[in-house]
Amino acid sequence: MKHLIPAIIFTGLLMSCNSTDKTKGTVQDSDTTETTTETTPTETNKNLKAIDSDDALIATALMAAPEASRANCKVIGYNMAGEFVTLREGDNEFIVLADDPNKEGFSAACYHKDLDPFMARGRALKAEGKKHQEIFDIREEEMKAGKFNIPTGATLHIYSGPKAEYDPTTAKVDEAKLRYVVYLPWATAASTGLPEAPVASNHPWIMNPGTHRAHIMISPLADHNK
Known part of the structure:
Protein backbone atom coordinates (compact mmCIF):
# COMPACT_ATOMS: atom_id res chain seq x y z
CA MET A 1 0.00 0.00 0.00
CA LYS A 2 2.87 2.36 0.83
CA HIS A 3 4.34 1.72 -2.59
CA LEU A 4 0.95 2.23 -4.24
CA ILE A 5 0.41 5.79 -2.95
CA PRO A 6 3.66 7.23 -4.41
CA ALA A 7 2.84 5.52 -7.71
CA ILE A 8 -0.59 7.20 -7.80
CA ILE A 9 0.94 10.61 -7.00
CA PHE A 10 3.60 10.19 -9.70
CA THR A 11 0.99 9.19 -12.26
CA GLY A 12 -1.10 12.25 -11.35
CA LEU A 13 1.87 14.58 -11.74
CA LEU A 14 2.75 13.05 -15.11
CA MET A 15 -0.81 13.56 -16.41
CA SER A 16 -0.80 17.12 -15.14
CA CYS A 17 2.45 17.88 -16.98
CA ASN A 18 1.12 16.41 -20.21
CA SER A 19 -2.07 18.42 -19.89
CA THR A 20 -0.12 21.62 -19.25
CA ASP A 21 2.09 21.00 -22.29
CA LYS A 22 -0.99 20.56 -24.54
CA THR A 23 -2.55 23.71 -23.20
CA LYS A 24 0.63 25.67 -23.88
CA GLY A 25 0.76 24.26 -27.40
CA THR A 26 -2.84 25.29 -28.06
CA VAL A 27 -2.29 28.82 -26.76
CA GLN A 28 0.87 29.25 -28.82
CA ASP A 29 -0.90 28.05 -31.98
CA SER A 30 -3.77 30.42 -31.26
CA ASP A 31 -1.38 33.35 -30.72
CA THR A 32 0.36 32.57 -34.01
CA THR A 33 -2.94 32.49 -35.88
CA GLU A 34 -4.16 35.74 -34.35
CA THR A 35 -0.85 37.47 -34.99
CA THR A 36 -0.87 36.37 -38.63
CA THR A 37 -4.47 37.54 -39.04
CA GLU A 38 -3.80 40.90 -37.45
CA THR A 39 -0.48 41.71 -39.10
CA THR A 40 -1.29 40.70 -42.68
CA PRO A 41 -3.59 43.70 -43.35
CA THR A 42 -1.01 46.02 -41.79
CA GLU A 43 1.72 44.67 -44.05
CA THR A 44 -0.57 44.87 -47.11
CA ASN A 45 -1.81 48.37 -46.31
CA LYS A 46 1.36 49.87 -44.89
CA ASN A 47 1.35 52.66 -47.52
CA LEU A 48 -2.22 53.73 -46.84
Whole structure:
Protein backbone atom coordinates (compact mmCIF):
# COMPACT_ATOMS: atom_id res chain seq x y z
CA MET A 1 0.00 0.00 0.00
CA LYS A 2 2.87 2.36 0.83
CA HIS A 3 4.34 1.72 -2.59
CA LEU A 4 0.95 2.23 -4.24
CA ILE A 5 0.41 5.79 -2.95
CA PRO A 6 3.66 7.23 -4.41
CA ALA A 7 2.84 5.52 -7.71
CA ILE A 8 -0.59 7.20 -7.80
CA ILE A 9 0.94 10.61 -7.00
CA PHE A 10 3.60 10.19 -9.70
CA THR A 11 0.99 9.19 -12.26
CA GLY A 12 -1.10 12.25 -11.35
CA LEU A 13 1.87 14.58 -11.74
CA LEU A 14 2.75 13.05 -15.11
CA MET A 15 -0.81 13.56 -16.41
CA SER A 16 -0.80 17.12 -15.14
CA CYS A 17 2.45 17.88 -16.98
CA ASN A 18 1.12 16.41 -20.21
CA SER A 19 -2.07 18.42 -19.89
CA THR A 20 -0.12 21.62 -19.25
CA ASP A 21 2.09 21.00 -22.29
CA LYS A 22 -0.99 20.56 -24.54
CA THR A 23 -2.55 23.71 -23.20
CA LYS A 24 0.63 25.67 -23.88
CA GLY A 25 0.76 24.26 -27.40
CA THR A 26 -2.84 25.29 -28.06
CA VAL A 27 -2.29 28.82 -26.76
CA GLN A 28 0.87 29.25 -28.82
CA ASP A 29 -0.90 28.05 -31.98
CA SER A 30 -3.77 30.42 -31.26
CA ASP A 31 -1.38 33.35 -30.72
CA THR A 32 0.36 32.57 -34.01
CA THR A 33 -2.94 32.49 -35.88
CA GLU A 34 -4.16 35.74 -34.35
CA THR A 35 -0.85 37.47 -34.99
CA THR A 36 -0.87 36.37 -38.63
CA THR A 37 -4.47 37.54 -39.04
CA GLU A 38 -3.80 40.90 -37.45
CA THR A 39 -0.48 41.71 -39.10
CA THR A 40 -1.29 40.70 -42.68
CA PRO A 41 -3.59 43.70 -43.35
CA THR A 42 -1.01 46.02 -41.79
CA GLU A 43 1.72 44.67 -44.05
CA THR A 44 -0.57 44.87 -47.11
CA ASN A 45 -1.81 48.37 -46.31
CA LYS A 46 1.36 49.87 -44.89
CA ASN A 47 1.35 52.66 -47.52
CA LEU A 48 -2.22 53.73 -46.84
CA LYS A 49 -3.10 56.99 -45.17
CA ALA A 50 -6.26 58.90 -44.34
CA ILE A 51 -7.79 61.28 -46.88
CA ASP A 52 -7.18 64.33 -44.72
CA SER A 53 -6.42 67.24 -47.06
CA ASP A 54 -7.96 69.02 -50.04
CA ASP A 55 -5.13 67.73 -52.22
CA ALA A 56 -5.95 64.18 -51.16
CA LEU A 57 -9.64 64.78 -51.91
CA ILE A 58 -8.74 65.94 -55.42
CA ALA A 59 -6.30 63.11 -56.10
CA THR A 60 -8.69 60.37 -55.00
CA ALA A 61 -11.69 61.95 -56.73
CA LEU A 62 -9.83 61.96 -60.05
CA MET A 63 -9.66 58.15 -59.87
CA ALA A 64 -13.32 58.21 -60.90
CA ALA A 65 -12.43 59.84 -64.23
CA PRO A 66 -11.00 58.11 -67.32
CA GLU A 67 -7.22 58.13 -66.92
CA ALA A 68 -6.60 60.03 -70.16
CA SER A 69 -8.88 62.88 -69.03
CA ARG A 70 -7.82 63.35 -65.40
CA ALA A 71 -5.36 66.16 -66.01
CA ASN A 72 -8.05 68.61 -67.16
CA CYS A 73 -11.14 67.65 -65.14
CA LYS A 74 -12.94 70.20 -63.02
CA VAL A 75 -13.22 68.96 -59.42
CA ILE A 76 -16.02 70.11 -57.12
CA GLY A 77 -17.24 69.02 -53.70
CA TYR A 78 -16.86 69.55 -49.98
CA ASN A 79 -13.43 70.63 -48.80
CA MET A 80 -11.95 69.67 -45.44
CA ALA A 81 -13.60 72.75 -43.90
CA GLY A 82 -17.03 71.42 -44.91
CA GLU A 83 -17.65 74.00 -47.66
CA PHE A 84 -18.99 73.01 -51.08
CA VAL A 85 -16.51 74.60 -53.47
CA THR A 86 -14.64 74.21 -56.75
CA LEU A 87 -11.57 72.31 -55.59
CA ARG A 88 -9.87 72.60 -58.95
CA GLU A 89 -10.75 74.27 -62.25
CA GLY A 90 -10.82 72.25 -65.46
CA ASP A 91 -11.59 72.70 -69.13
CA ASN A 92 -12.51 69.33 -70.59
CA GLU A 93 -15.86 67.52 -70.85
CA PHE A 94 -15.79 66.02 -67.33
CA ILE A 95 -16.79 67.25 -63.90
CA VAL A 96 -15.60 65.25 -60.90
CA LEU A 97 -17.44 65.24 -57.59
CA ALA A 98 -15.08 64.54 -54.68
CA ASP A 99 -15.82 62.38 -51.66
CA ASP A 100 -17.58 64.05 -48.74
CA PRO A 101 -15.01 63.82 -45.90
CA ASN A 102 -17.77 64.01 -43.31
CA LYS A 103 -19.42 60.77 -44.44
CA GLU A 104 -18.40 57.19 -43.76
CA GLY A 105 -16.58 55.29 -46.47
CA PHE A 106 -15.62 56.75 -49.83
CA SER A 107 -17.63 57.84 -52.86
CA ALA A 108 -16.48 60.02 -55.76
CA ALA A 109 -18.10 60.46 -59.16
CA CYS A 110 -17.25 61.74 -62.61
CA TYR A 111 -19.88 62.85 -65.12
CA HIS A 112 -20.14 64.58 -68.46
CA LYS A 113 -20.51 68.35 -68.08
CA ASP A 114 -23.85 68.26 -69.93
CA LEU A 115 -25.26 66.38 -66.93
CA ASP A 116 -24.34 69.21 -64.54
CA PRO A 117 -27.77 70.98 -64.55
CA PHE A 118 -29.41 67.66 -63.61
CA MET A 119 -26.82 66.90 -60.93
CA ALA A 120 -26.81 70.44 -59.53
CA ARG A 121 -30.61 70.42 -59.27
CA GLY A 122 -30.45 67.21 -57.28
CA ARG A 123 -27.90 68.68 -54.88
CA ALA A 124 -30.00 71.82 -54.44
CA LEU A 125 -33.16 69.84 -53.67
CA LYS A 126 -31.26 67.66 -51.21
CA ALA A 127 -29.94 70.78 -49.48
CA GLU A 128 -33.56 71.90 -49.10
CA GLY A 129 -34.23 68.70 -47.15
CA LYS A 130 -36.03 66.82 -49.90
CA LYS A 131 -35.92 63.02 -49.73
CA HIS A 132 -34.90 60.65 -52.53
CA GLN A 133 -38.39 60.05 -53.97
CA GLU A 134 -39.28 63.75 -53.77
CA ILE A 135 -36.12 64.65 -55.69
CA PHE A 136 -36.91 61.98 -58.27
CA ASP A 137 -40.48 63.23 -58.79
CA ILE A 138 -39.55 66.91 -58.97
CA ARG A 139 -36.79 66.38 -61.51
CA GLU A 140 -39.07 64.12 -63.57
CA GLU A 141 -41.66 66.89 -63.87
CA GLU A 142 -39.03 69.53 -64.53
CA MET A 143 -37.47 67.48 -67.31
CA LYS A 144 -40.87 66.90 -68.89
CA ALA A 145 -41.35 70.67 -68.76
CA GLY A 146 -38.03 71.20 -70.56
CA LYS A 147 -36.24 72.89 -67.66
CA PHE A 148 -33.18 70.72 -68.26
CA ASN A 149 -32.13 67.79 -70.41
CA ILE A 150 -30.26 64.56 -69.80
CA PRO A 151 -28.31 63.74 -72.98
CA THR A 152 -28.83 60.19 -74.21
CA GLY A 153 -25.65 58.23 -73.61
CA ALA A 154 -24.18 60.66 -71.05
CA THR A 155 -22.15 58.61 -68.60
CA LEU A 156 -21.61 58.74 -64.84
CA HIS A 157 -18.56 56.99 -63.37
CA ILE A 158 -18.79 56.13 -59.66
CA TYR A 159 -15.68 55.18 -57.64
CA SER A 160 -16.67 53.99 -54.18
CA GLY A 161 -15.77 51.70 -51.32
CA PRO A 162 -16.19 51.10 -47.58
CA LYS A 163 -12.93 52.78 -46.51
CA ALA A 164 -11.53 56.31 -46.68
CA GLU A 165 -7.83 55.46 -46.89
CA TYR A 166 -5.65 55.74 -49.97
CA ASP A 167 -2.17 55.07 -51.30
CA PRO A 168 -0.52 58.49 -51.90
CA THR A 169 1.75 57.03 -54.58
CA THR A 170 -1.13 55.87 -56.78
CA ALA A 171 -4.15 57.78 -55.36
CA LYS A 172 -6.06 54.48 -55.31
CA VAL A 173 -8.55 54.17 -52.48
CA ASP A 174 -8.45 50.96 -50.48
CA GLU A 175 -11.16 48.52 -51.66
CA ALA A 176 -12.82 51.10 -53.93
CA LYS A 177 -14.31 49.95 -57.24
CA LEU A 178 -15.82 51.57 -60.31
CA ARG A 179 -19.36 51.19 -61.55
CA TYR A 180 -20.96 52.93 -64.50
CA VAL A 181 -24.28 54.57 -65.31
CA VAL A 182 -25.23 55.34 -68.94
CA TYR A 183 -28.31 57.58 -69.12
CA LEU A 184 -31.07 56.73 -71.63
CA PRO A 185 -34.05 58.93 -70.69
CA TRP A 186 -37.44 57.21 -71.07
CA ALA A 187 -35.87 53.94 -72.29
CA THR A 188 -37.40 50.61 -71.28
CA ALA A 189 -36.41 46.96 -71.22
CA ALA A 190 -38.42 46.51 -74.41
CA SER A 191 -36.70 49.38 -76.23
CA THR A 192 -33.18 48.30 -75.22
CA GLY A 193 -33.40 44.53 -74.80
CA LEU A 194 -31.82 44.84 -71.35
CA PRO A 195 -33.11 43.09 -68.21
CA GLU A 196 -34.59 45.17 -65.39
CA ALA A 197 -32.37 43.48 -62.80
CA PRO A 198 -28.74 42.30 -62.86
CA VAL A 199 -28.30 38.68 -63.92
CA ALA A 200 -24.57 38.52 -63.09
CA SER A 201 -21.70 40.72 -61.91
CA ASN A 202 -20.58 43.21 -64.54
CA HIS A 203 -23.71 42.48 -66.61
CA PRO A 204 -25.59 45.57 -67.89
CA TRP A 205 -29.20 46.09 -66.88
CA ILE A 206 -31.69 48.96 -67.06
CA MET A 207 -32.70 50.83 -63.92
CA ASN A 208 -35.65 53.23 -63.55
CA PRO A 209 -37.03 52.16 -66.97
CA GLY A 210 -39.56 54.46 -68.63
CA THR A 211 -38.55 57.49 -66.54
CA HIS A 212 -36.38 60.56 -67.05
CA ARG A 213 -33.69 58.77 -65.07
CA ALA A 214 -33.65 55.51 -67.04
CA HIS A 215 -30.10 54.29 -67.29
CA ILE A 216 -27.91 51.30 -68.02
CA MET A 217 -26.19 50.16 -64.85
CA ILE A 218 -22.90 48.24 -65.01
CA SER A 219 -21.67 47.11 -61.60
CA PRO A 220 -18.13 45.88 -60.81
CA LEU A 221 -17.12 42.26 -60.91
CA ALA A 222 -17.28 40.43 -57.59
CA ASP A 223 -13.93 40.07 -55.84
CA HIS A 224 -13.33 36.31 -55.80
CA ASN A 225 -10.06 36.71 -53.89
CA LYS A 226 -11.89 37.30 -50.63
